[in-house]
Every structure is written in structure tokens, then in C-alpha cells.
Amino acid sequence: MFGVSRRRLNVWLVNLALVVICIFALIPVVTTVVISFKGERDIIRKPPNFLPCDTPTSAFDPTACRWSVEGYQRVLSPKPSEGGLLPFALTGNIVRVYIPNSFLYATSTALIVVFLAGMSGYAFSRYRFRGRSLLLFAILAITGVPLLTNLLALYQMGVVIRKAQVPFYDDRLFLVAVYTGFFLPLSVWIAKGFFDAIPRELEEAAVIDGCSPFSALLRISMPLALPGLMAVFLLTFVNVWNEFIAGYLLIAKNEFKPAMFGLYEFLGQNIINLQVVAAACILIALPIVVLFIFARRSFFAAMVEGAIKG
Amino acid sequence: MQQTQTRKKRRGPFHTMLPFWLILPTVLVLLAIQVYPAFYTIWLSFHERQPQGWEYVGLNNFVRLLGMGVFSESVGHTIVFLVGYTSLTLVLGFIIALLLNRKLKLSGLYVTLLFIPWIIADIIVGIVFRLLVVPDYGLLSGILQNPAIFPPNGISVLTATRPPSWFGGFPFPPALAMIYLIMASAWRALPFITLLLLAAMQTVSTEVIESSRIDGANGWQVVRRIMIPLMLPTLVVALFSLTLGGMNGVGMVFSLTGGGPGSATEVLSYLLYVLGWSQLNFGRAAALAMLIAVVNWILILSTLRVTRVEERTH
CATH class of the missing domain: 1.10.3720.10 (MetI-like)
Structure with a gap:
């Protein structure tokens, strides 16, 4: 009897501790959201106040909150426009230039990575050939190599290619290639793990029933591996979206730089206007956080496959 | 193992080479973006940029770096x-x-x-x-x-x-x-x-x-x-x-x-x-x-x- 109630008390305490930890983990996020909805008057107050809800007579009055979307307005800077789909156009550099750039890099890199990792992951999972172990080991080792130390050489390669005036060459192609090379090794391992989990007997049965091995790959394995490839896509998309230093250094023209650079530039321009910086952060991070919450199973599955690599 | 060997023989040359073709693009990308830059960095660390091009300076870069x-x-x-x-x-x-x-x-x-x-x-x-x-x-x-x-x-x-x-x-x-x-x-x-x-x-x-x-x-x-x-x-x-x-x-x-x-x-x-x-x-x-x-x-x-x-x- 005593044991049961003590156990229940323990569960209560553990829950309480976890709730406190969750609150601590989310405080920085919540404050940023609150800051992004403050007006300039409340931003430059001394001493600062958590919620802009105080009045001269009371410390907290929920009816008197001075919420404002000024920060978002200044990031988006909507201007009335004619002839478009919407009656206004968003003219802020972050939404007009940097976010579309990031979207382009993240989508194209993720598509290429899924394609390449799907092919090689399948081969590593299904075939035994000479040099396979060595190659897998090399790919695993490269997975750990951070971008930073290769950045000088990549930058110099970019300079050389630009000078050589290769037709159709563009910094953007180079950046996507760099991201692909950088996020591919982990993805190969994740894809291999997913293919390993699909029973080989299914393909063999299809082959016995008269299916060619290649169409068995297309018709049996690929559909079954789709959740895994989706996980690779999402993980790569998020990784590219969040990457800063390569996008900042490897692209020469500002109009081709990604969202993280836009944010960094913005930070320098708005030293006092914290609400503008906070709004920009929210606008750039929100799509990723929403994506994560809805597709968290995919992310965790990819991480379990990838995390064992250490 | 034995089984895969016999299966391979039944397929045409394209199929015996299939794993090679599947892996080749990945290997090429990794060579270009990961391996080559790593060696290029080693080369760069022994050179100094001059107006007329790169000049070999031996271990000078390391010596100067450690002296900073x-x-x-x-x-x-x-x-x-x-x-x-x-x-x-x-x-x-x-x-x-x-x-x-x-x-x-x-x-x-x-x-x-x-x-x-x-x-x-x-x-x-x-x-x-x-x-x-x-x-x-x-x-x-x-x-x-x-x-x-x-x-x-x-x-x-x-x-x-x-x-x-x-x-x-x-x-x-x-x-x-x-x-x-x-x-x-x-x-x-x-x-x-x-x-x-x-x-x-x-x-x-x-x-x-x-x-x-x-x-x-x-x-x-x-x-x-x-x-x-x-x-x-x-x-x-x-x-x-x-x-x-x-x-x-x-x-x-x-x-x-x-x-x-x-x-x-x-x-x-x-x-x-x-x-x-x-x-x-x-x-x-x-x-x-x-x-x-x-x-x-x-x-x-x-x-x-x-x-x-x-x-x-x-």
C-alpha cells in the first residue's frame, strides 16, 4: 500500500521535473515570440518588461496589452500593388529575396540527396561486392567531417571556377553541390538502414514471379522505402535551411544569399529594434518548427538510423 | 552469399554492374566536394597568396600562426x-x-x-x-x-x-x-x-x-x-x-x-x-x-x- 502511493508520488515528481525542464527549454522561444509582438515604445523601456501589459495603475492588466505587429510589418514591408494575385506585395528583402533563395537551395539539395542516397543506399544494402566494407567505412568517416575545415578550399575552388567563366555556371549551382556533398554521407547511411529493414524476400518473390530485378527495385522496394526517403528529404531540407557559414561565404552576390545570411545582415541593421529582429527570426524558423512538429516521426526515424553512427 | 553469386550470373552485364552504377554518382560527388578540398587545404597551407600567384612557403604559415x-x-x-x-x-x-x-x-x-x-x-x-x-x-x-x-x-x-x-x-x-x-x-x-x-x-x-x-x-x-x-x-x-x-x-x-x-x-x-x-x-x-x-x-x-x-x- 505504502509502496504504491510512494510510486505514484515518484511519478508525480518526475512529471513535475519534466514540465519544469520543458518550460526552461522553451523560455527563449516564448520570449522571442513575445518580443516580436511588442511595439517600439515597449522595446526601449528601462527596465524591460516581459509582457507589454502594465498600466500606470496596475502591474498586469490583460485588457491593456499593447500588442503590435510593427516588427512583422517592417520585415515584410507590404506595399500596395496592382495586378498581382494579392492587393499588396511583400517588399522586404528577407521575404522577397532571402527566403525564396533558401527554399530553392534546400529543395534542390534535398531532391538530389534523396536520389543519390536512395540509389547508393539500395546498392549497399542489397549487393555484396569487392570494396563494399571499405567504401561504407569511408562514407561513415566522411559523415563526421565538418564543413568548416574544407571551407577555405571550397571558397578557392569557387573563385577559380568563376574566373574560368564556365558557361551557365552560377554560384548557386556550386552551393547546391557543396551542400549535396556535405549532407550526402549521412543520408546514404540512413537510406541503407531503411533498405536493410525491408525484407529481401519480397523482391526475390517478385523476381521469381517474372519481374526483372530493376523493376522489382522500382515497384517493390521503392514504395516500401518511401517513408525512409521522405525522412532523408526532410532532414536534408532542414539542414540546408539552417546552414549559415557556407551560404554566407561561398556566394558572392547578396541577391543569391540564403535566409540565414539575411538574418545576420538584419541583426547588424537593427541594433535597437529588437522586435524587428525577433519577427524575422520567427518568420524564418516557423516553417521548420511546424514541419518538425507534423513530421516528427520521420525526423526521429532518420535520427535513429543516423544517430547510431555517433 | 552463394545464392547472390548464382543470381548475379543469370543477369545480364548491366545487372552485374548495377551496384557500381548506383554508387558511382555518390562517390564522384564525395570525391569532388569532400576529398579534393581536403587535399587542396593541405596544399593551401604550404602556400601564400601573392599578387602574381601562389608561392610555396614551406612550413612558414604554421610557424607564423603558432607565433600569433x-x-x-x-x-x-x-x-x-x-x-x-x-x-x-x-x-x-x-x-x-x-x-x-x-x-x-x-x-x-x-x-x-x-x-x-x-x-x-x-x-x-x-x-x-x-x-x-x-x-x-x-x-x-x-x-x-x-x-x-x-x-x-x-x-x-x-x-x-x-x-x-x-x-x-x-x-x-x-x-x-x-x-x-x-x-x-x-x-x-x-x-x-x-x-x-x-x-x-x-x-x-x-x-x-x-x-x-x-x-x-x-x-x-x-x-x-x-x-x-x-x-x-x-x-x-x-x-x-x-x-x-x-x-x-x-x-x-x-x-x-x-x-x-x-x-x-x-x-x-x-x-x-x-x-x-x-x-x-x-x-x-x-x-x-x-x-x-x-x-x-x-x-x-x-x-x-x-x-x-x-x-x-x-
Whole structure:
């Protein structure tokens, strides 16, 4: 009897501790959201106040909150426009230039990575050939190599290619290639793990029933591996979206730089206007956080496959 | 094995070569983007950029780099950062994993909420933490800069300089900004480490723990004598991956402190950027990149050793 109630008390305490930890983990996020909805008057107050809800007579009055979307307005800077789909156009550099750039890099890199990792992951999972172990080991080792130390050489390669005036060459192609090379090794391992989990007997049965091995790959394995490839896509998309230093250094023209650079530039321009910086952060991070919450199973599955690599 | 051999024979030449064609593109991309630049960096570290081209200078870049005051200072900052970052993250991650290991009804919700920091870009995390301590206007600054709480004038995280060092040139005790940088970095790394440790914790058999409980071991003894020894490989992997990430991560320094105040948070990864792109000193930057890469490779190969990866490549 005593044991049961003590156990229940323990569960209560553990829950309480976890709730406190969750609150601590989310405080920085919540404050940023609150800051992004403050007006300039409340931003430059001394001493600062958590919620802009105080009045001269009371410390907290929920009816008197001075919420404002000024920060978002200044990031988006909507201007009335004619002839478009919407009656206004968003003219802020972050939404007009940097976010579309990031979207382009993240989508194209993720598509290429899924394609390449799907092919090689399948081969590593299904075939035994000479040099396979060595190659897998090399790919695993490269997975750990951070971008930073290769950045000088990549930058110099970019300079050389630009000078050589290769037709159709563009910094953007180079950046996507760099991201692909950088996020591919982990993805190969994740894809291999997913293919390993699909029973080989299914393909063999299809082959016995008269299916060619290649169409068995297309018709049996690929559909079954789709959740895994989706996980690779999402993980790569998020990784590219969040990457800063390569996008900042490897692209020469500002109009081709990604969202993280836009944010960094913005930070320098708005030293006092914290609400503008906070709004920009929210606008750039929100799509990723929403994506994560809805597709968290995919992310965790990819991480379990990838995390064992250490 | 035997079966695959006979199957291969029945297929045409395209099919025997199929794995080769499937893997070739991946190998080519990795050669171009990972292997070639690594060797190119080695080449760069022995050369100096001159107006007429690259000139071979032997070990000069390394000698000059090691002679720079900022270099030894940065090494100190990096050591302080890494020790603080890895120990804080591992200890907190272990505690949170212990709590999550109780298999509560709400575990899924906790994991999702706790994982949000991991999905946020390092540059944004830096900005988010910076907003809290912007002098005068940040929410934490309201407390820290209040002379009634921290006399005489209150303290500001982003501008307080480093206190006088206890051990000659070694930057300890660190500046407040460094402690804050460690906290922000740990905040972002915690989810991943927690999940890694939780996964390892779940493989520790409950029977062993139950029986030691019956033998009279208390909670701390179970953790100390059973869980930690059994989880040691994972703990080492976590330590190495934190060190690797901490030594090469640069985004948070960019957006949180910019290396300041003064050079109090200038770690080696940030110094690489400063040398290469602010001072346009490519040779010395390449020498630094080489040194960092050597440490990286030691960490990577030890990780692979610990996880006994050979078993998994078969």
C-alpha cells in the first residue's frame, strides 16, 4: 500500500521535473515570440518588461496589452500593388529575396540527396561486392567531417571556377553541390538502414514471379522505402535551411544569399529594434518548427538510423 | 552469399554492374566536394597568396600562426568552451534521459517539446539568446544590470570583460559572454544528446537494475555502478560528437557575441573565419584549418573505434 502511493508520488515528481525542464527549454522561444509582438515604445523601456501589459495603475492588466505587429510589418514591408494575385506585395528583402533563395537551395539539395542516397543506399544494402566494407567505412568517416575545415578550399575552388567563366555556371549551382556533398554521407547511411529493414524476400518473390530485378527495385522496394526517403528529404531540407557559414561565404552576390545570411545582415541593421529582429527570426524558423512538429516521426526515424553512427 | 553469386550470373552485364552504377554518382560527388578540398587545404597551407600567384612557403604559415598571440588565446578560449559545453550538456542530458526513461504517459509530448531547440538554426539560437541580454533592453539585462541585485553597477553579459586570469595567460575564469555562449550552445545540443543517452539507457536491462535494487543498492549507486559503466561507449560517443560539433560550430559565435567583448569568445573556428575572410590571410587560415582537421580526424576515428563500426559495415 505504502509502496504504491510512494510510486505514484515518484511519478508525480518526475512529471513535475519534466514540465519544469520543458518550460526552461522553451523560455527563449516564448520570449522571442513575445518580443516580436511588442511595439517600439515597449522595446526601449528601462527596465524591460516581459509582457507589454502594465498600466500606470496596475502591474498586469490583460485588457491593456499593447500588442503590435510593427516588427512583422517592417520585415515584410507590404506595399500596395496592382495586378498581382494579392492587393499588396511583400517588399522586404528577407521575404522577397532571402527566403525564396533558401527554399530553392534546400529543395534542390534535398531532391538530389534523396536520389543519390536512395540509389547508393539500395546498392549497399542489397549487393555484396569487392570494396563494399571499405567504401561504407569511408562514407561513415566522411559523415563526421565538418564543413568548416574544407571551407577555405571550397571558397578557392569557387573563385577559380568563376574566373574560368564556365558557361551557365552560377554560384548557386556550386552551393547546391557543396551542400549535396556535405549532407550526402549521412543520408546514404540512413537510406541503407531503411533498405536493410525491408525484407529481401519480397523482391526475390517478385523476381521469381517474372519481374526483372530493376523493376522489382522500382515497384517493390521503392514504395516500401518511401517513408525512409521522405525522412532523408526532410532532414536534408532542414539542414540546408539552417546552414549559415557556407551560404554566407561561398556566394558572392547578396541577391543569391540564403535566409540565414539575411538574418545576420538584419541583426547588424537593427541594433535597437529588437522586435524587428525577433519577427524575422520567427518568420524564418516557423516553417521548420511546424514541419518538425507534423513530421516528427520521420525526423526521429532518420535520427535513429543516423544517430547510431555517433 | 552463394545464392547472390548464382543470381548475379543469370543477369545480364548491366545487372552485374548495377551496384557500381548506383554508387558511382555518390562517390564522384564525395570525391569532388569532400576529398579534393581536403587535399587542396593541405596544399593551401604550404602556400601564400601573392599578387602574381601562389608561392610555396614551406612550413612558414604554421610557424607564423603558432607565433600569433591570438592563436594561443583562441586555443585557451576553445578549451574553456569545450570543457564547459561538453560537461554541461552531458550532465543535463543524462539527468533528463533518466527522467524520460520512466516511460510516462506524456513522454512523447515531452520529447517533442524538448526537441524544438534542436530544429532551430544555430544562428537563430544565437540571436534569440542575444535578445535576452542586449544591454539595457534585454529581459535578463533588466535583472543583471540592476544595481540593487548586482552592485555596484550591475553586470552586462555582452560587454563585461574577462576577469583577471588565475593561471597566467589561460583565459580562466572566463568572461560572462563565454559562460552565456556555453549555455546557449548546450541548450541547442541537449535534445540530441538526451535522445542518444536515452536510447542507450533503454538497452540497460531492467532485470540487472531490479536485482541490484533487491540487493539494497540505492538510486545513485545504480546510476554510478551499473548504468554509467554499461553506457560508457555511448557516453564516449556523445562526448566526441559534442567536441567535434563544438569545435567546428561557428554560427552561434557569429550571431551571439561576434567574438567579443574584445576577443573573449573568439574560439578557433571563429578565428579561422577572421584570418581567412576578414584579414584575407589565406595561408595562415589554411594552416589553422589543417590543425583543426587533424583534431577532427582523431575524434572521428576514435568514435568509429568505440562504436566498433566494422561489425555494421558487413
